Every structure is written in structure tokens, then in C-alpha cells.
Amino acid sequence: MAFNDGPRRAAVLGSPIAHSLSPVLHRAAYAELGLDHWSYDRFEVDERTLPGFIEGLDGTWAGLSLTMPLKRAVIPLLDEISDTAASVEAVNTVILGQDGRRTGDNTDIPGIAAALRERGVETVESAAILGAGATASSALAALAGFCTGPVTAYVRSAARADEMRGWGERLGVDVRTADWSDADRALTEPLVIATTPAGAADALAGAVPESPGTLFDVLYEPWPTALVARWSAAGGAVVGGLDLLVHQAVLQVERMTDTRPAPLAAMRAAGEGALGVPRAV
Template structure:
């Protein structure tokens, strides 16, 4: 845990990725610093891709206390770190970097925490059967989150078995039985205790167009999209009486965990939520 100072001593942090202009992280972290009285802390957004990141990372000075990583850097960073947490290692993705007092960089994954807390906000306390829609980077964290909620089996809906391979590897590492199904296998969605939709943009719209929910759904749904909200899938789910939550809740909780890791202080969740909601309302 880093040493924390509430003085004006400089502590820098940033969110990195490409594209990065849409990120809510500066709003959420900035609100946390203000509420915690961390006047010496700053948080910015830095546009970096896979080719430019390693040299930038190598040049960081001792004033840097934390990094938030988005795509495409969550895997690129791993070889540059001194260590990663067991969870980040299992998922194969790092979205947070902190430094030890000796200045050794450590990789963490707070996306899993964010997903778990988002699902719990619907009233879900545990799950046995899960369904992950999509097989990209977020799907791996989704499987880990479902494992954390007690899922013993997970269905991964994907366009192809090849795309789902890395996600199935994560499930195997965590002792979760996983199988692949087609994106049109909506019976798997209906049978799940928890459904996590990780598809982006048009792919999500195409998938949800086939989703028919007539009876109150058995499980809770997390759609990781957060703007605009609600998504078509979430609207169909909630209109039938199901519990649905969006990606903002996930983003909020993963950012709060980042604040804790970077500063050593409990995150002011209410202040961060208010700032994030205000920023989204203005988009």
C-alpha cells in the first residue's frame, strides 16, 4: 500500500489508452481527490497505443502513484511489471498499476471487482449458472466475476470457438465449467442467474434485436455499456420485470477500488457517483 500524503506534495495518476477522450475516469478520480482533501494529487487522460506505451512507461518518475489502463494496454503492460496479483494473472489483464515503496510496479485488475459490485447492486448475492455474451477482453473479467459470485458453470456466447478460447482458459484457471454457445442461443440467457453483456455498439444492438423477454427473467443482467442508457437489451429485460444494471455502476466501483489502491484511502463513493452522473447527463 502506498504512503499517502494529504499535503501539496505532488502525486500524479492518469488513465491511458486509445481512444481515451470519452473516459469518465478523470471525473471520477478527480471527485475522489477533492472529497478526500488530496490537494497534491492530479489525474489526467493520456492517449497512448501499444507502440508508444512502453517508452512512456519507462520514463515515469517517482511522482507517479497510479495508472488506470484501458484497451489496448491491459495486456501490453504485463511484461513491463515487477509483479501482478493472482487475479490479474488469472484473467490475463491489468487495468491498474501502482508502485511499491521501492518503486516496483505492480499490476492489479479492478474490473472484476466492478462487475461483482454492479451485479450485487441489483440484489444478487450469489449465482450458480452464468451467461457471458461476447468473448472479448471484458468477457474474461466477467467470467472471473461470476466465479467470485459462486458460479460453477458459465456459458460464453461467441461468434466462433476461436474467439472464445482465451475466455475459456480463464474459466479453467478458476475452476469454472464453461462451454461455448451461439449468439442466438437465447435459451442460455433465460436459464442464467446472472447475464453479462459485453458486446460493443452495433454488435450489442444486433444481439438484443433477437432478445425476446416475455416472462420475468430468472436472473440479473449487467450490460457493460453506459452511454446512452438504458440499452435496448436492458430495456427489454427490465420491461419484463427483470433486474438490469449498466456499465456506469461497474465503472464507478472499479474506479473506487483504484482510488483505494493508489491512495490507501477508502473511496468516497457518493461523491464519485454524483460527479459521474453529472458528467454523463451533460454528454
């Protein structure tokens, strides 16, 4: 079967998964590209059920998007992973070759960089990251390409601080750590990347400086967050979680369908429509 002949399938896997916007974005891309024979679904899959799910895929499958808690659990099930994915030991994209090979990639890292470039952030002298989870390590990997100075990670435990310093050494980023109780200091940096769960950074809204730089909040719902609303009101530039979601999905569509470029504008419009709220803040 030729790559673009006959039915082709893709899906997003994770747990929980019902909230995922990935089907909306990918289906919008297929419609715009005229890929009527492509379908994209979502499946509730956790670490325990992941091996069986992957083994059950047939030749119609082209790719998978992975969210938590599968980004590391999938690695032993793959034939190879890209250098990008290996750099943070996290795979959010699996390309299923028609020869049966399973290749893991990470589109979060270039997605973060692309979302920032779109808003005019090409280089910064220093940055701050709020949080220390999987998204924080991807943010560090992205910053390796355009932050010329130190990155300070604000974390809640010594173990998390050790992890972030370890990622910094691995990625070639000068990472410094500070306690979450001092996170208001992060807001004076030219670039702040908030990777925390909903509500975790709300208390920082009152500490936004008079002339803030750029805030990248990886959340897309609820939107705007309290921090984003205050930041924007003070005149700071804002990059949102929908920006990241769309840019990483664009790369997934291109790699799964072997079609370039993916329709960024159509995918973003579909995401905005699904959220049902204006994105300007």
C-alpha cells in the same frame, strides 16, 4: 517525500482515450477526500508508446489506470502483478511505489462482483455471458466466486469458444459455449452479463422473457441500450457499465492514495453528471 505530501499524479492511459470517464470519477474522489495535491489526467497511449511513457514517469506519480489496448501490453513492464491480475492476464491498475516498483493489479474483477452485490446478487445457480473479449474473461473470474453452476458463453467463432473454455478451466468455472445465433436462449438465465460492443445485442431485445432475472450490461453510453430498456420494462433487475466503472475506480482510488474508503456516492454522482442522462430505466 511522504506518500501524502507534495504533488501526486495519476492518469488513465489508452487509445482511444478521449471518451474516458476515469478523470471525472477520480477527481471527484480527490475533492471529497480533500486530496488537493492530487491530480488525475488522461493520455493517448498505445502499445508502441507505452514503454517510453512509463519510463518517463518521475517520483510524483502514484498510479495509472489502463484501458484497451494496454491491459496485457503493460505486463512485461512491471515488477510484479497481483494474483487477481494474473488469473486473467490483464492489468487495469498500476501502483507506482516510491521505491520505484511497479505493481499491476486488476480492479475490474472485484468491481464486477461489487456491482452485482450492490444490486442484491450474492449467488446464482447458472449464468450466461454475451461475448468473449477481455471483459468476458474478467466476468468469468468474478463469477468464479458466486456462480455455483455452469456459465454459458455465446460467441461468434470457434476460436473464441476455445478461448472461453480455456479461461473456464484456468479459473475453475464450468464454461459451456454456444453460437451467437442462439444468444436469445441466454436471456432465460438468472444472470446475463453482456460484454459486447454498442449495438451488438440490440436485436436480442425482442427475446426478453416475461419474467427476466438480472442483466449486467457493461456499456454506459449509449444508455439505456435497447436490451436494457426492454429488460427493465419487463421488470428485470439491471446493473450497468457505470456501476462497474465506479466500483473498479473506487478500488483504484483506495490503492493509489492509500485512503479508505473511497467516496462511492460522490464518484457515482460525478459520473452521472458527466453523462448528463438519468440512469433509471
